[in-house]
Amino acid sequence: MKTMTKARLKSPWVLHFDCGSCNGCDIEILAALTPKFDAERFGIVNIGDPKQADMLLVTGPSNKRNQRVLKNLYEQMPEPKVVVAIGECACTGAIFHNCPNTNGGIDKIIPVDVYVPGCAARPEQIVDGIVLALQKLAEKSEKEAD
């Protein structure tokens, strides 16, 4: 394993974007970072800047107005990057499937690497999803180094 990959996996910096969710998953992402679940023991740090992030956590079904923002954030992130769709509505649209302003799942806008189901997804699941996404990040990082 290359040094850069090792460093990336040791401390993934995540960027969180609420793409029209009900807040349930967003507050669970924050709860995952607080003492009871403490995602920081895996080196996971929540960061507000897309240019410094390795991982994009997206909640919500995405709509016609914020799809541009989502795409923009994704494009601003440096390679290698992974996307984790958190919550049932980020995966498929779920309960908002027939609401007129939703796209139904963020994978119609940007490529998604890990899907975390649940409404709202539990903090354990979110941490699990991020750790799964780390494997993908390792693959992408190795590929880039070659």
Place this chain on the structure above:
Amino acid sequence: MKLIDVGDVIGMSENVNTNKKYSVLPFGPQHPVLPEPIHLKFIVDEEKIIDVLPNLGYVHRGIERGCELNDYKRNIWLTERICGICNYIHGATYCAAIEKITDTEVPVRAKYLRTIWGELGRLQSHLLWLGLFADAIGFESLFMQIWRDREIVLTLNEKTNGHRIHLATNMIGGARKDIDDSLENEYKKDLNLLRKKMDALKPVFYKDSAIKQKCEGKGILSKNKARFLGATGPTIRGSGLKEDARLTGYEAYGQLDFKPVVYEGEDSYSRMLVRFDEVLQSIDLIEKAFDQMPEGPILNKNDKFPMGHTVIRTEQPRGEVFYYVEGNGTNKLTRCKIRTPTASNIPALINMLIGYEVSDIPTIVHSIDPCISCTERIVYVRRNE
């Protein structure tokens, strides 16, 4: 930042000098202070805020239209997902509206259960807000401390119905779950523990000089302005007005001898104190409700389709929520109009921000407890009339 000609901007306030050029400072839609997307354009002169233009729509999903497309019973789950933080009260309000149209009598025990869970939702929301506010003013350890205490409430949610966020115990005509004796004891024990923890944190909020310096005198909203701009919830109670939908005595609030928390400070600090005191008040209300709750059935089923229309208002953690529900005797509603508290607090927020410095933005924006996913309804605003 770029310089713009303010004459091009629609909806500017009186203190904008059209001959001068100002800077525009964008805030959001993706911003570390708020977990939710809202776009605020600050028109600033050096460091001073001259005007604010809110730009919404990033979380608009079309739930009101969705409510017309679904079966009216399935709307309970949809209205709960308007906002994950105040989910229980949204669902309970929708159920109350349908019960009002279909003349369903709710059993007394179910009314008490709704009160208890509503207050539990308020506890969760206010603790969440206190933590986020501490984070916004730079107290990360206090944020962590409060969120650790908040887990007590979430664990109670989980013990009740198996889920941390969405309680999902609403049913038209009552409740889906009952609280038995062992669970009641756990509620009492855990809430006692929470009260002890909050009492320990009390001096931090009441006496800490750093918090006082950052909040006192920031975001002044005078009594008259608060009433004129239609502020609700802790925002208006922090301006010394006794406004609370719980005073109407819906559910079991009429029997609980409820008195709203009111502070006269008119600034961000008093709005914070209102929320802190409401945490302690909610614990008291839950305990009082447990003492008075009678035995009996919890569900009164009525399969009549809704016919006619009604309005209903209840108190959410952020203020008053208003539902208008209209049915035509089929299984689908013809209209479900929802007005949420943050939507009515946004004019007040804009008024609070004007005249303060850029560094005060996080404190003031947070002081109304903005819940954007609630707010994203279509609102028709008339200006200059």
